[in-house]
Amino acid sequence: MNDWAKWTPKIPVHFEHGSTEPLRELSSRWREHHQTYPKEIEVIQVPVLYTDIDGTIRWGKDELGRFVNTKDDVRVFDGVPDLLWAYKNLGWRIIGVSNQGGVALGHMTMADCFGAMGETQRQCRGAFDKIVFCAHSPFHECPCRKPKIGMIVDSRQWLFQQYGDSYPMELAVFVGDRPEDETCAANASLRFINAIHWRRGAHLDEVLSERNRKLGFTRNEHEEVLDEQGGVGDS
Numbered sequence: 001m002n003d004w005a006k007w008t009p010k011i012p013v014h015f016e017h018g019s020t021e022p023l024r025e026l027s028s029r030w031r032e033h034h035q036t037y038p039k040e041i042e043v044i045q046v047p048v049l050y051t052d053i054d055g056t057i058r059w060g061k062d063e064l065g066r067f068v069n070t071k072d073d074v075r076v077f078d079g080v081p082d083l084l085w086a087y088k089n090l091g092w093r094i095i096g097v098s099n100q101g102g103v104a105l106g107h108m109t110m111a112d113c114f115g116a117m118g119e120t121q122r123q124c125r126g127a128f129d130k131i132v133f134c135a136h137s138p139f140h141e142c143p144c145r146k147p148k149i150g151m152i153v154d155s156r157q158w159l160f161q162q163y164g165d166s167y168p169m170e171l172a173v174f175v176g177d178r179p180e181d182e183t184c185a186a187n188a189s190l191r192f193i194n195a196i197h198w199r200r201g202a203h204l205d206e207v208l209s210e211r212n213r214k215l216g217f218t219r220n221e222h223e224e225v226l227d228e229q230g231g232v233g234d235s
Helices: 021-035 082-090 111-123 149-161 179-187 195-197 202-215 220-229
Strands: 048-051 093-099 129-133 172-175 193-194
Touching: 082 093, 082 129, 082 195, 082 202, 093 111, 093 193, 111 195, 111 220, 172 195, 172 202, 179 193, 193 195, 195 202
Parallel strands: 048 093, 048 172, 093 129, 172 193
Antiparallel strands: none
């Protein structure tokens, strides 16, 4: 078979002796076949905010004096829901990424873990597009537990399947409070932001400043937008 024949669409053609009609029909159908596909497909690039959960979004062991084991233990940091929604209003996707080894170690049930994550989502007023967690033991070699990037990869693929946009790593950030969060960010080629600094609104102000610079806003107009989008102080 000729090389070009492998790429020829398999359209059945019935020739009649001495007739050129099938050739014209094939040419017409060929054009119709290619006209069904757009010449250019616009792909929207969307930034993603990946966040740790315990010690970043909600109180963790350092604040509670114990791990979060049930939904009754969940207390989201003051100002975090407004901060998350400020990102949402700017078009960001938000993914929670958490190690929950207490499930495998027997400190909590899977149902309790889901319940605590659901309560976290509720207190954040539904800001998360998705919250993922690894329930494997800290002593188990799995591809998902931070600082490995399995949860980042899987959630990014989920976003693409769900919304069909592009999510470049260079547009995303990872917020966390522990060394494994920072290492996970580095392994995934994500910019890392310390949770305390993030909760103070420093990164959001940076995002808004860059957006407003592109839009040509004045300083006073920029400050008004900060207020409208939920720029926050210390929390």
